[in-house]
Amino acid sequence: MEIPVNIRADPKPARFELETVADLEHLDQINVFIEQTLGAMGITGENFGHICVSLDEAVTNVIMYAYPQEKGNVRICIEKRDGRVTFEISDSGKPFNPLEQPVPDVSANIENRMIGGLGIHLIRHMMDEISYRRDNGRNYFILVKKIPGGVK
Numbered sequence: 001m002e003i004p005v006n007i008r009a010d011p012k013p014a015r016f017e018l019e020t021v022a023d024l025e026h027l028d029q030i031n032v033f034i035e036q037t038l039g040a041m042g043i044t045g046e047n048f049g050h051i052c053v054s055l056d057e058a059v060t061n062v063i064m065y066a067y068p069q070e071k072g073n074v075r076i077c078i079e080k081r082d083g084r085v086t087f088e089i090s091d092s093g094k095p096f097n098p099l100e101q102p103v104p105d106v107s108a109n110i111e112n113r114m115i116g117g118l119g120i121h122l123i124r125h126m127m128d129e130i131s132y133r134r135d136n137g138r139n140y141f142i143l144v145k146k147i148p149g150g151v152k
Helices: 024-040 045-065 118-126
Strands: 014-021 073-081 084-091 129-135 138-146
Touching: 014 024, 024 045, 024 073, 045 073, 045 084, 045 118, 045 138
Parallel strands: none
Antiparallel strands: 014 073, 073 084, 084 138, 129 138
């Protein structure tokens, strides 16, 4: 008797990459790349929104803080595989682990809150997994979103 087995492999793992100058003037270009890539993967609705906000926050942090003295580059890699999309934001700026930042007190009165930290807070809540590593002089901030039903 043959037992039915349903094995689903992602027939088309895909990787998309953009490297550009980490500058606010390039943020529109970066956002277009992200939105077009997500669209090509068939990601829509709430997942699309959560990913766009999270990546905008992560990339803006690189632009604002990674290179205090001079301009550098930011690289965004997007890879889909097995019902999940991995986003790797990397730069060769000063070391910065966003996961070591204190969790903001969102219940505090707006006048009493510390400045900063809300972007990382949003990312923690909108993405399924986040991690950081420093390797060979580069920061790697990795975000993962699981997509129910998979991605194109």
